[in-house]
Amino acid sequence: MKFSAKLIATTLFTAGTLFFTNSQVAAQSTARIGLKGGLNASSLFYDNQGVTNKNERIGFNLGVFAQAPLGEFLAIQPELLYTTKGASADYNVLGLNGRNTFRLNYAELPVLLTFKLGQAVELQAGPYAAYLVNSNVNSNGSFGTGTAAINADNFNRFDYGLAGGINFYFGKAFIGARYGQGLQKIANSGAASTLLGNAKNSVGMLSVGFSIN
16 A cells, blocks of 8 residues: 555656656747837827827837747747837917927837737737937927927936737747837926827837747
8 A cells, every 4th residue: 555655656746747847848949039020100199289180100110039938828028129109290289380290219128928829829918118219309380390309308218008919920930910008108398298298109010020949
C-alpha cells in the first residue's frame, strides 16, 4: 500500500514536472519580437463652441514590439512607437474664421494584454503612456497664414490613455487595427489652451508587421 502510494505520488510528480516543462517550452516558442508600422487617422476629442468642423489628420506609426506569453491563451505585449496625432479644426470666433491644423508627434509606450483566439487572431487591450516629441500648428484664416511651433510649455508633455484592437497573423506577418483614446488634456496653458481647450487625443491605427524570431 505504501509502495503504491509512493509510486502514484512519484508518477504524478513526474507527470506534473514534464507538463510544466513542456508548457514552458511551448510558451517560450511563442514569444515574439518584431517590427511594425502603418497609417494613423487621428482627431482631437473636445467640445469647443468656436469650432465649426473637425477633420482628421492622416499620419503614421512606426516601432518595435515584444510579446511574452502568460499562458496558452494570454500574453503581454509592450511596444515602443513613434506616432503622429492631431487634427484640423475650422473656427468661427467673434467674426474671425479660418482653419488651424495641429500636428502632435509622440514617442508612445502601449502595454497590451493579448487574448489569443487560436493561432491567427489576437484581441488586445491596455493602457498607453506617451511623451510629446515635437508639435506645430498651421493657421490659415483671419489670424493670418503660416506654420509655427507652439511653445512646448503650453502642452502637457506626457499623455496617457487606453487602447484596444485586433491582429490577424499569417505566419510571422500580421495586419492589425487599433483605436486609442487619450485621457489627458493636450493643452496645458497659453496659446495651446486658448486654441484647444479641453481637447484629448484620439487615433485609429492600421498597421502591418512581422516577428523576427
